[in-house]
Amino acid sequence: MAGDKQQQHTLHFVVFPWLAFGHLIPFLELSKRLAARGHAVTFVSTPRNIARLPALAEGLSDRVRMVALPLPAVDGLPEGAESTADVPPEKVELLKAGFDGLAAPLADFLAAACAGDPEEEEEGVFGTRPDWIVLDFAHYWLCPIAEKHQIPCAMFFIYPASWVAYGGAHEENVKHPCVTIEDFMAEMLNASGVADSERYSRTVDHCRLLVPRVFPILAELFRKPVVPAGLLLPAAGDRHHGGDHGDTTTRWLDEQPPGSVLYVALGSEAPVTVENVCELAAGLELSGARFLWALRPPSMLPEGFEERTSRRGLVWTGWVPQMRVLGHVAMGAFLTHCGWGSVAESLRFGHPLVMLPFITDQGLIARMMTERGVGVEVARRDDDGWFGRDDVAVAVRRVMVEEDGKVFALNARRLVSHGIARYAALLLCAIATVTRDLGPRDVAATHHDVVSSTPRPSHPTSRHAIPNRHAFAIPDCHAFAIPGCHAFVIHHAVTDSRSRRRMAAEEGVVIACHTKEEFYAKMGKAKETKKLVVIDFTASWCGPSRSIAPVFVEFAKKYPHVVFLKVDIDELREYEIEGVPTFHFVKGGEKIDIVVGANKDELQTKVEKHAGQPA
Template sequence: MAVPGPKQQQEEEASATPLHIVVFPWLAFGHLIPFLELSKRLAARGHAVTFLSTPRNIARLPPVPEGLSGRVRFVALPLPAVDGLPEGAESTADVPPEKVDLLKVAFDGLAAPFADFLAAACAGDRSAGEHEGFGRKTDWIVLDFAHYWACPIAEKHKVLCALFHIATAAMHAYMGSRQDNASNPRATVEDFMPMPRWFSSPPSLAFRRQEAAWMAGVFRPNFSGVTDAVRVWRVQHHSRLLVVRSCPELEPRALPLLAELHRKPVVPAGLLLPADHRRDDDGEHGCHGSSGGSEVAARSGALRWLDEQPSGSVVYVALGSEAPVTAEGVRELALGLELSGARFLWALRLPSGATDAAAPPLLPDGFEARTRGRGAVCTGWVPQTRVLAHAAVGAFLTHCGWGSAAENLKFGHPLVMLPFIVDQGLIARMMAERGIGVEVDRRDDGWFGREDVAAAVRRVMVEEEGKMLALNARSLHEVVVGDDGGRQERYVDELVECLQAELRRGY
């Protein structure tokens, strides 16, 4: 057996040494949760992870499994007050859409406390945590799109940065680099509807007008003084690696294109799918349904209601925590579910500041009485993973947020798709291209009616087309996830190898 040389021994020792990785997500739960899932997987592989956010956001995160708690520490940075930003608002869930720019102003005020934190972390404070990794200088900082000011601070301490894209590779390839946009400028909403010239794709992979209008806003000045596009470009420019919550099985063309556009290594982290288990004390929330509207724990109530339904007969309806659904949209969705004749379990998000008592007025008069026995409406927290895993669920009506769409791949359900903003429309078209779902028809301004909802639900749940959609969804599940989910976990192993390899290259 050959004796390893000094260089090989040094590399093996470096690979075996726990990394100290700082992760710092944007102030939105659609970002906080994927960063937390990544943190847990890094910790499970023996690395020390410092999770930075604001006090209230940290308090609202789900707990880290007991076995990993010694390797994940949470550090709260105080969010500065900004005129016009509601007191206690620390995430996009706390503010209406028109005040998100104020949240960015407050977020930019975290530069100074972040600099103080990193200086202390790089000094190797061994009292910072029990795990030996916290006692070493920070090796990596994993940043989000908004942190354009963090990279210069990291450079002062010679700490490597990686940008973690929580959205699809296709979304970021669509955005392109600063140079691509300078050479091929997009000015009007119509310019933002098709895929750009540098992204060869089917004509169906495009944004609708109301979606393109939102995308155009990413490239335009906002109250913070820095466009979202410029934020992303600056972080990308200073990052050694671009990490994407995706995998080649889903995006075989977009991942290499992203590396080509930015001339940097692009590393898929996999989908970071949640674990199957959930705690038994997840809290009690109202669930109104076939029991006549009696309040029960959403965790047990939703699942108990599903236990009474035939296998594969229920469409689970959930539009995420921040989809901009109007009261009119809620009513049309309700009437569409009623018209479809399908069984449904609806996780209905209440308007900001509302209580369970305010839920019934959102729904059409008599809706719950007319659908009693085949429908349930839950206005509190619903255990989505367990619901999607339940045998009674046969389809998922979703806004096509990447988190929900990826989570659904774990269970292989066909989709009824009702996208709103960000990359949701792009994801819906990607899933339609894969033959696993249908979109609710909408007007150019984004309006949809009850008949549109009913028709899409019937196509998936009642008509012959639904059988092929279900078969395709199960096939995609096998390709992307497999029987044991190990395929996705291997991407995290490869990411760790990349982090260690880049660290060996030096700053």
């Protein structure tokens, strides 16, 4: 029976990321979390990318299957190139053209999966039609295919929410068009024939499930409710102490003093010029710091640089296992382009940052990290963004040599220690919300043991109300230390106002207040009768709020002499609520107590304390 019950809750997810390892890894981590919850995941990519992914744990390998779709040939795209790591930045647009050629084979795969191919019956849940498709920013062609088979789509952003909000909704950009040359730069076409902004907006328009992170403002911009889901990072494990002598970078790090090395990596898509590399190299040389530099291609280096710095530096042009490098005890800081995946991986180990952003969300991430005191940004000229060797040397020495570096490192460690566990709870609650399998036992195991409330995010009324878009940097999770977490946005789980009013009747004596007038009327009546009022401040995007709702209904029936009200914080926004769910206890018009989080026992204790046992 238990096995049958589990099977009833098993869902089949198709997960399909963009062809960059900064996307592939978080999508794989999401797949592993879904599989750990008992669901089945079909992970789709190209053959070479799948071969380069980390191996799955033994307990998950039967829940995650890999489906390899060969990348079509494109004129000008190097043979064997299947990810952004395989091509220089100027050829990424050709990779996008090849990626668009996967539409037809993906359509064939979905058609076969939905037809219930008899040959796949032996594959168990993998022989069933998909319940969800989780896709990336570039799949503007996938949602119409999914709609033909009535499969809902989830758009999963690996970018910080502040960047998603900065870009805004397509229709809002139409209403407020770009007017300067700089405004139009993100709209430029490339060799694939589709601008990245167009891919992004067309995918968002189709998705029933969206995954950004500044929850209310994005729900308002895209008209899709948002559920936070935490950070998706590979398991950190213990800091690596060496011993793997098959890895040149590890062997070199083994020979360096603890905390002495600066890791330098600028990602695979940053438009780094020869001049940028020369100035960065000269700055590293001037700084005197030890460094490990992941660089492609080496021909960009100034003549003689490697020889002059060979005693304290290593330039590596092959594949670098970034998590292993960052976890090595010799590592002291990270010079990064501020891609969110790289920043999050660095923070996992508490490393301070030297920040050199180039494109897209990287400038906003650098701004947020600077404001949180975890590093410094390399100074650039205001007019053209140029940086020089002296700017690099000053930033590196400040983090690696001067006393400020100790403060940055301490702040980075505090940032990660305060946030990672809470994000883990958010992820579990979000998955439970999406899959609708969160029961009372799950609440005890996955939520109360880690964190008991979901933070209420900041809520600017509109991006167009912000006077200086360049300085726009909303904290991604208002009550959490680490800025930036993944999230699910549920379309089908949220109803219109009329449906919510019908739900109020089904909830017994729990009264849902949708307007200020309704709320004040109920509070006034309770004050006259001197009854205790318990107010559940909730949110449709919050898994813990949804999990405690049946308990709140149960209490309302058990304590009929108490007034139980429910208020959605996204409907009545004037109340200053720091986290949801939050329960206020009011008597005689005065707040007398509060419970923060989905804690059934504490809630019941305080109801009985202030209202007594039912007659």
